[in-house]
Amino acid sequence: MVQMVDIIVPEGEQQGTAHVLANWLKMPGESVTINAPLVDIETDKVMVEVAAPASGILKDIFKKPGDNVTPGTLLGRIELTGSGDKTAITDQVEPVSNPIDSDSQTDTPDHALLSPAVRRLVKQHPVDLNRIEGTGKRGRVTKQDILNYLKQTPTSPAETVQRATAIETKGKEETRQSTSSTHIPHDNMRRRIAAHMTESLLHTAPHVTSIFEADLSAITRHRKQNKAHFEQHGTHLTFTAYFVYAAVQALQRVPQINSRFHEESLELFSDMNIGVGTALNDKGLIVPVLHQAQNKNLLGIASELQQLAEKARRGKLSPAEIQGGTFTLSNHGVSGSLVATPIIINQPQSAILGIGKMQKRVIVKEIDGVDTIQIRPMAYITLTIDHRALDAYQTNRFLTRFVEVIEEWK
Template sequence: MVDFSEVLVPVEQEGTKAVVRNWLKQPGEIVAVDDPLVELETDKVTQEISAPAAGILDEIFMASGTDAAPGAVLCRIRLRPSTSRDDHAPAPLPPGETGNESGDRFSPAVRSAGEQYGIDPAEVVGTGRDGRVTRMDMDAALARNQKMERDKTPSSVSIPTSPDPGTLTRDQITHRSHIVAHTPMRLSIARHMLESATTAPHVTAIFEADFTAIIKHREKSKAAFAADGINLSYTAYIIAACVAAMRAVPEINSRWHDDHLEIFDDINIGVGMALGDKGLVVPVVRHVQDLSLAAIAARLQDLTNRGRAGGLTNADMRGGTFTISNHGVSGSLVAAPIIINQPQSAILGVGKMDKRVVVREVDGVDTIQIRPMAYVSLTIDHRALDAHQTNAWLTRFIETLEGWPA
């Protein structure tokens, strides 16, 4: 009797829609326990689904591009006798069946893309697990190459010859263009942003923060943190200041319901992380109200490292109650309104830190000083919150940053 093991779409997707992006194995191929089988993409992360058992990939039930509902069957694996999750050796193939050579570095889909695009996968930086090159990496490499070619070619407008230019119609003027297909992540982000903008009335308040105190503290402390393997970033201070502000105005850490406001006791802060042209992910630092600055920095460092390596999971993005958009890292001074990450009630924006001339009173005398300043904004859902709560929260947030003990 032949036994089978079904491979399912993960049940916990935090309300996002998963799409089958790319199959890494094909029917008839040998698979070992934990071999990557398929890539699923949501608005938050691309993840590889691995084989739960060793055997032979028997049948695929969802083609690439198919919406994958939580719990749905992706494929099934034909098991061999005594196969279990502890068996790491591939099962023997039936007569006449062949699989990939064990020395293959790239999946069939990646090799196929390489041949189609004329790109050597060995020259592409992989973002998959353990640095694996994925089909998305190949697509991104193609897009970069196409952009480089376009940049070399001046854009032009082709206008048909006419004896009387004044009689040209709109249809007679053509523009050069090209089509870039939306990724499932980009489409899902677009839907989420539109839903938030149409659901919640957005109101933004903008304050200015002096970063002098935390810069001094960081300069004094970063070596000791580094000795423990921790990178002490400015974002860690920003998260800690958010905790102090939440204690002063807990209503910011909330969710609107039609008949009540749900105020969260746990402060779970998501930090936006750009993935270039691929989109944006928001990993969450949980229970920050119970964490020291060192613990916040350590958890943030772990999420950042795994995000850059493509190692984040859906679990890393779940459960956020508040979000920080650190848009200043890309040079932006002010961004407003920053779209709220539904179903949260507010989002903090932090602009670029820049040296500016400010007036400070010293011994009763106004003085002109140069200070490291940044604009910070709080965008709220005006159904849940009002201006006095918004301004009180920002006031406490800035007091914490500017009054950081030496």
């Protein structure tokens, strides 16, 4: 008879805080080991790993990354393998020998969560935490508990006392050396950005970047001629509006760029929902989305960009205004960057467009068959792709069309 074991969010997690499932470390069908990290849960303050309550096969996943969860939520199920021996099952709130990799400093039952200092000591000096009586709240093992244990261990007492004393001395020295520094706690947005970017670059998509350059003379001239007209409509005409419009034209030429990679297929989107990276000063970056940009003219794009940017800086964006993007544009040149490679892809999209700083440069232009030296406003244009989904052929076709639209603007 098949025996299943539930995977739940530990009841010891703080009530009243936001919990989001950040990442599964295993996928259905893969083997899992009792007490091994299995799923990441993100709260308002920390990232917590939930350990596997049993050894077996991950059978079902009921919550996906991004889903809100609460203590006691059923996340999935493990199918016991072999004889289904009861010793392969552990209560998630019982002490475990393997420390869970968590930065949590909250009160937790027994040894389910350990502080970074304790984790470092355990890695340096492997000990069985079940042999240590924790003096922290609810029996939690502290750094001092481990130091005391090392001093009192009967095997090689002189060596262990010397080792524990050295650790204490080193810790005090590190504390003295760090007194002149300042720690700025990460807010939830910064934690999410860090996790999302790491997942995209290191675990999901092989990134490849191509670099073109574009002469911005035509759009600079057009903007100067039409800026006042747009102001009459209450809209500030930015260069980003031109870039979004040109991106739409390029996506129409190369629809594979506006896509999402699946193991069995490449999903092409008919709507061009273009996210535009918007800096929030020291608070990070948010990407509001212009939905169905293919149906908007330059005025419509400029007007919506202005509205989204204003709402983003006031923290008033609705969930719908930051969801559903199929392609992203990062105009990093507004802060002075000439080129950025690779710009990390906003998963699950297949590509991200980067626009560098406009800079007057000396270039060679052929006019009436004669090479001439010109001073033109130039910018580097990059496209970073998910190489699972796209190749150089689609990448260069997209960038070629994008540059054509910008340079031939009428």
